[in-house]
Amino acid sequence: MRYAYVNGRFHRHSEAAIHIEDRGFQFADAVYEVWSVRNGQLLDADGHFQRLQRSLGELRIPSPRTRAALEQIIAELLRRNRVRNGLVYLQVSRGQARRDHAFPRAATTPTIVLTCKRLDFAAADARAEAGIAVITVPDQRWARCDIKTVNLLPNVLAKQAAQEAGATEAWLVDADGHVTEGSSTNAWIVTKAGKLVTRPADNHILHGITRARIFQCSQLLDLEIEERPFTPAEACDAREAFLTSATSFVTPVVSIDHHTIANGRPGSLATALRQAYLDQS
Numbered sequence: 001m002r003y004a005y006v007n008g009r010f011h012r013h014s015e016a017a018i019h020i021e022d023r024g025f026q027f028a029d030a031v032y033e034v035w036s037v038r039n040g041q042l043l044d045a046d047g048h049f050q051r052l053q054r055s056l057g058e059l060r061i062p063s064p065r066t067r068a069a070l071e072q073i074i075a076e077l078l079r080r081n082r083v084r085n086g087l088v089y090l091q092v093s094r095g096q097a098r099r100d101h102a103f104p105r106a107a108t109t110p111t112i113v114l115t116c117k118r119l120d121f122a123a124a125d126a127r128a129e130a131g132i133a134v135i136t137v138p139d140q141r142w143a144r145c146d147i148k149t150v151n152l153l154p155n156v157l158a159k160q161a162a163q164e165a166g167a168t169e170a171w172l173v174d175a176d177g178h179v180t181e182g183s184s185t186n187a188w189i190v191t192k193a194g195k196l197v198t199r200p201a202d203n204h205i206l207h208g209i210t211r212a213r214i215f216q217c218s219q220l221l222d223l224e225i226e227e228r229p230f231t232p233a234e235a236c237d238a239r240e241a242f243l244t245s246a247t248s249f250v251t252p253v254v255s256i257d258h259h260t261i262a263n264g265r266p267g268s269l270a271t272a273l274r275q276a277y278l279d280q281s
């Protein structure tokens with residue numbers, strides 16, 4: 001049996017529900033967070049909890065639980081669902097209120113939902129060993145992509161386009177012709193000189209917690225990072241390309257828009273960074 005946590009109680013997953021006038025459902029007026037779970041432990045717990053607070057603060061949604069309370073709920077959720085390797089998903093909306101665009105009364109209680117599921121990390125390892133294909137699509141999102149909101153329709157459409165093109169991820173390209181990030185991952189390339197390049201953590205990308213960890217791993221490996229935008233053409237001509245996220249860690253990219261990167265095999269730096277990330281986690 002699967003269980004979900006909704007507003008203070010554990011429910012059977014199949015019966016867990018929120019109100020039809022929840023503002024997450026009505027307006028995407030909600031934030032979320034995702035932790036990877038390996039051997040029963042949350043990866044990068046601090047970073048994800050801090051980002052959750054930031055997302056809530058940016059949208060002025062009151063924090064519904066302390067971190068200590070959330071940790072207890074997550075531990076119980078993982079125990080009930082017998083998940084030792086997988087992910088935890090948390091969503092907090094501004095709550096349930098009569099439909100009106102402006103914020104409801106200050107006393108409105110935020111809605112909190114937590115679920116978890118098993119992930120096949122062996123399959124993710126196999127994907128990383130083979131490398132994945134990405135396509136590029138226009139970035140059609142709003143101007144505050146640094147806030148982790150559930151407003152993911154452009155990301156959904158981009159990922160669907162990738163799947164229909166036989167690719168695993170879509171890289172989003174802004175009006176200036178630069179890659180912002182993937183539909184659910186941060187985007188990186190390695191120049192011919194061996195420098196890592198990734199877009200600065202501005203308002204046009206989610207400030208990935210795994211991205212931040214790669215900055216630490218790159219120091220251990222004595223690699224230099226340049227934070228600047230890059231184009232799909234530069235990526236196609238790069239020595240390596242890869243992406244990062246909580247559940248895919250570091251995954252080498254071997255083709256972009258059907259153009260093979262370098263020799264079509266996962267790059268050595270991406271592979272070393274994946275290993276360093278997993279060793280440090």
Ligand code: PLP
Nearest residue numbers: 184185186206208209210245246
């Ligand atoms: N960019 C987007 C749009 C995402 O949705 C995600 C993860 O969900 C990421 C980047 C990677 O962030 P993280 O490393 O914190 O998982």
